[in-house]
Amino acid sequence: MFLARVYVTLKPTVNDPQGLTIRGGLHSLGFDMVESVRAGKYLEITIDAPEEAAAEERVTEMCRKLLANPVIEDFRFELEEMATR
Numbered sequence: 001m002f003l004a005r006v007y008v009t010l011k012p013t014v015n016d017p018q019g020l021t022i023r024g025g026l027h028s029l030g031f032d033m034v035e036s037v038r039a040g041k042y043l044e045i046t047i048d049a050p051e052e053a054a055a056e057e058r059v060t061e062m063c064r065k066l067l068a069n070p071v072i073e074d075f076r077f078e079l080e081e082m083a084t085r
Contacts, residue, residue, distance in 0.1 A: 001082040002047045002055040008068045008075045009040035043067065046082070055079055 010016050018039040026034045045062070049055035059077050068075040 001084060002049055002052065003080045003082050004043075004045045004047055004055065004059045004077050005080070006043040006045060006059065006063060006067060006075060006077040007040060008043070008063070008073050009038060011072055011074055014072045041067075052079055052081065 010019075016038050019037040022039060023034055023037040026037070045059065047055045047058055049058060056079060059079070063075040063077070064070060
């Protein structure tokens with residue numbers, strides 16, 4: 001079993017209205033030192049795979065097919081082998 005921690009973020013060239021709204025909120029709360037905010041998604045997925053290479057292949061496929069929009073988003077992930085009970 002593997003735990004995949006998936007991070008999906010907008011590509012640097014894509015406008016981020018959610019990030020701008022968050023920055024505005026932080027400024028209104030007195031956090032004027034915040035220069036910019038980029039918002040994204042974080043997912044944790046448990047995968048039953050025989051080996052790390054197979055888990056990596058499946059997570060990559062999931063990201064390309066559903067979790068990230070390849071036109072406007074980038075993704076990266078970390079895999080951690082989970083202890084079996």
